[in-house]
Amino acid sequence: MATLKRSELTTHILFNLGNRSSLSTYAINWLNFALHDTANMRNWRSMCHLDTTSLVTEAGKVYYPLIPKLKDILDLQYVDGTLTTSLQYIEPDEYRKRYPHPENDGNGFPTLYTWEGEWLRFYPLAQQSGRAIYVYGAFWPDDFDALEDTYNPLEHLDGALIAKACAYGYAAQDLLEKEQSWHGKWITLCRQAARRDGRPTDGALGWGGGPTPVKRLGQFGDVPPLQVGA
Secondary structure (H helix, E strand, O other): OOOOEHHHHHHHHHHHOOOOHHHHHHHHHHHHHHHHHHHHHOOOHHHEEEEEEEEEOOOOOOOEEOOOOEEEEEEEEEEEOOEEEEOEEOOHHHHHHHOOOHHHOOEEOOOEEEEEOOEEEEEOEEOOOOOEEEEEEEEOOOOOEOOEOOEOOOOOOHHHHHHHHHHHHHHHOOOHHHHHHHHHHHHHHHHHHHHHHOOOOOOHHHOOOOOOOOOOOOOHHHOOOOEEOO
8 A cells, every 4th residue: 555645544534433523633643643653563664764974973972862763773883984893782781780980991992882761872982083873773753743744654554554543533432342443453454564564673563573682783684774864
């Protein structure tokens, strides 16, 4: 199915809810709730991009702010001229246990990283400033806006968004049987889309052939990356 625009999606939603004009005010909210739920279900192919410009090293810097709207890191690479090093992820508590004072351990080529709250931390700390950190990750999609008729950012998931938005619409009317019915349709459509979508996957609900660790070493080749920035 081709990706639909916001206006087309809300038309389908309102039709399935009985074409009640009183519900039109809430349709975009329900659509955005459905978008969030669906994006949270899996690292869909259309959410995954290669960002080569947002992270740049500063010599001796400990904390780097998280890239806006980043959901999961699938691979992280430190690039210094012709040298490219994939960084291995470790949990924040393990990082703090091993390297309580990284600023005192000397600088070099980063080989490890952790993600803690709104910050990324590398080890060892970068020796050189101005070196790129490539981030191949899944990014949260932008919300639909009432003033802009944008396309659905999640490819092959028009039906799933419509179904989940209808579930929210029926829940708001306290029609719980219909809410459960549309929720079930959403799950079915997401499973079908996941089969078509292929990798990358975080293994949510066992879709896509098994789990792939997130925030850990991955493979750029899983999905041809889309360039972000110039």
